[in-house]
Amino acid sequence: MKSVLIIGTGRLGHHLCMNMAHMGNExxxxxxxxxxxxxxxxxxxxxxxxxxxxxxVLKSLGVGNFDICFVCIGSDFQNSLEITSLLKELGATYVVSKATRDIQAKFLLRNGADEVIYPERDAAERCAVKYGSNKVFDYIEMAEGYSILEIPPMHGWVGKSIGQLAVRSRYHVSILGIKVDGHLQFLPHPDRVLDKKDHLMIVGMKKDIDRILANIE
Known part of the structure; x- marks a missing residue:
């Protein structure tokens, strides 16, 4: 459980509050x-x-007592920048601020933000990958160029076990799970034989995943 401060209760603030509360955070x-x-x-x-x-106002909140402080103000960047800077000056442990453009992210990072998020851009990128390709069922962008994708198996993978395929050494990706009829089998056993109806949850660098996607019929 973490203690969380959310400044600004627009769309992002609303979703953050509800979801983090459901996860048991204060x-x-x-x-x-x-x-x-x-x-x-x-x-x-x-x-x-x-x-x-x-x-x-920020002093009265005791910002140094929170594990994470979110600055979710999107309509007034100047206010977002000032709040981010003040939070750090007042001893906030970890500050996550919202940006809509790269130039905003640069200023936020220079003025105290530990991390910057782009909710609209990230959602658009995920939708583009998910709905723009018949080979991708779902997509999650991660840090440092890594992604998690839900994809069908390559034709040459069908009928073979995960151990036989050695996807980690040959393709530099890992199979985190296999979804069958909507049910996820997490960390499947190396003896698990792949079926053409399987949905594979794979994680890896974008360049390595792209090579696999290029070979999916």
Whole structure:
């Protein structure tokens, strides 16, 4: 369980609050507009109305006591930048800020953000990969150029066991799981023989996964 501060309860703040609460975390939400927080009161442990661009407001929150502070303000980048900087000055442990453009990310990182997220861009990229190819059923972008994809097996893989294929040494990817009729078999045994109806959950570098996709009929 983590203690989480969410500043700004727009679309991103809403989803973060609800999902992190479902995972058992302790959430505090802050927004200038009290109405924005009404439907989140059952998820958050604490809620406060305030302008977090003001240092005295952030000080009153005890930002250094939270494991993660999220700055989810997207409509006013100047405010987001000021809040990010103030959080770090006041001793926030880890600050995650929202950006919509690369130039914003650069300024946020230079002014205290430990990590920057691009919710709209990331969602668009995932949709493009998922719906733009008949070979990809689902897609998750990870750090350092790694991705997790749900794909069908290559034709030459069908009828062979995972151990026989040696995908890690030959293709530099790993099979995390196999989805059959919507049910995921996590970390399948090397003796598991692949079927053409299987959906493989593979993780690896984009360049290695692209080579596999190029050979899927």
């Amino acid at each position: 959430i505090m939400i802050v927004d200038k507009n009290e109405e924005n927080m009404q439907d989140l009161l059952s998820y958050a442990m604490m809620a406060k109305v305030g302008d977090c661009t003001k240092e005295e």
